[in-house]
Amino acid sequence: MGGRARELSERLRQFNDDIIAFVEKCTDVDWLKECTVEQWPVGVTARHIGAGHYSVVAVAGMMIAGEKLPELTMETIVDMANQHAREHAGCTKQEVLDVLAKGGVEMTAFVAGLQDSDLDCRRHFAVMGREITVEEFLENVVLRSAGDHFANMKAAVGK
DSSP: OOHHHHHHHHHHHHHHHHHHHHHHHOOHHHHHOEETTTTEEHHHHHHHIIIIIGGGHHHHHHHHHTOOOOOOOHHHHHHHHHHHHHHTTTOOHHHHHHHHHHHHHHHHHHHHTOOHHHHTOEEEEGGGTEEEEHHHHHIIIIIIIIHHHHHHHHHHHTO
């Protein structure tokens, strides 16, 4: 494991721990409050982070392996996210905690197992319209995009 990979893995672990702690403290009323930007309840938004954002390690693995990346558009990503939200509209707190725990462990273990040279792998990613490194990809999708969702969850419940 490289030093940057270890540091990124720790940042991802801390991010997940923070979301889990937030979810654990949500009341039943908080759980159903709508996140303004997403227009999904807090619980659905939390599940989206664990099931959607954390699963991008599969794409990071494809980047490292030199495999063909999916040709996604932002419209496709939004459609998939909204479909996920509809399918899991009734998700429970325990279900979401399980998704976050499992996804968080898998994500941080994957990153912890990387070498710094893996983080430097650069591939063209269509939705971003440019080449991006694995490190940038993980930071953008998990820490920035999922971080925005988390901020919207906190705003919805007033925390």
